[in-house]
Amino acid sequence: MSRVLMVDIGGVIMSHTKVGDFYPPLPDVFSVLARLKNELFGENIFLVSSGDIAFRIQIYEWLKNYSFPHATGIPLPNTHFGYKRSEKTRICLELKVTHAIDDRRETLMHLHQAGIKNLYHFQGREDEDGKFLSVVPFIKHVASWQEVAKELLGS
Numbered sequence: 001m002s003r004v005l006m007v008d009i010g011g012v013i014m015s016h017t018k019v020g021d022f023y024p025p026l027p028d029v030f031s032v033l034a035r036l037k038n039e040l041f042g043e044n045i046f047l048v049s050s051g052d053i054a055f056r057i058q059i060y061e062w063l064k065n066y067s068f069p070h071a072t073g074i075p076l077p078n079t080h081f082g083y084k085r086s087e088k089t090r091i092c093l094e095l096k097v098t099h100a101i102d103d104r105r106e107t108l109m110h111l112h113q114a115g116i117k118n119l120y121h122f123q124g125r126e127d128e129d130g131k132f133l134s135v136v137p138f139i140k141h142v143a144s145w146q147e148v149a150k151e152l153l154g155s
Contacts, residue, residue, distance in 0.1 A: 011103035105132035
């Protein structure tokens with residue numbers, strides 16, 4: 001069975017915090033995603049997010065401005081969107097995702113309920129403190145992209 005990785009964008013690839021007029025990429029994200037592509041997942045890495053058309057355009061512009069495809073080897077067509085967060089589960093099932101990285105426990109809870117086993121909670125969000133705790137035993141918390149590399153690649 002092939003390994004397939006889903007990576008959320010906001011709060012996982014790009015920061016939620018503006019620096020000047022920009023949302024910077026999180027530290028080490030490009031290098032670790034490039035390693036994951038080359039060493040473990042090949043062409044099976046997909047960015048999955050949710051939002052309206054304006055949000056999607058902003059994300060595509062961000063990915064282009066930061067030369068994301070060149071830096072990681074992950075092409076822009078590997079980016080998928082739903083209008084609502086709940087649609088991420090359907091997208092992941094269609095893509096046959098086996099591993100998922102997201103900053104929302106709510107999303108990871110839905111992915112767990114859909115049968116996806118390898119779930120990584122990236123940093124987390126204050127608005128979910130004390131919520132969606134039933135999924136905690138089934139997820140691994142990772143605080144950085146270096147921790148993602150250690151969990152998935154052993155280094």
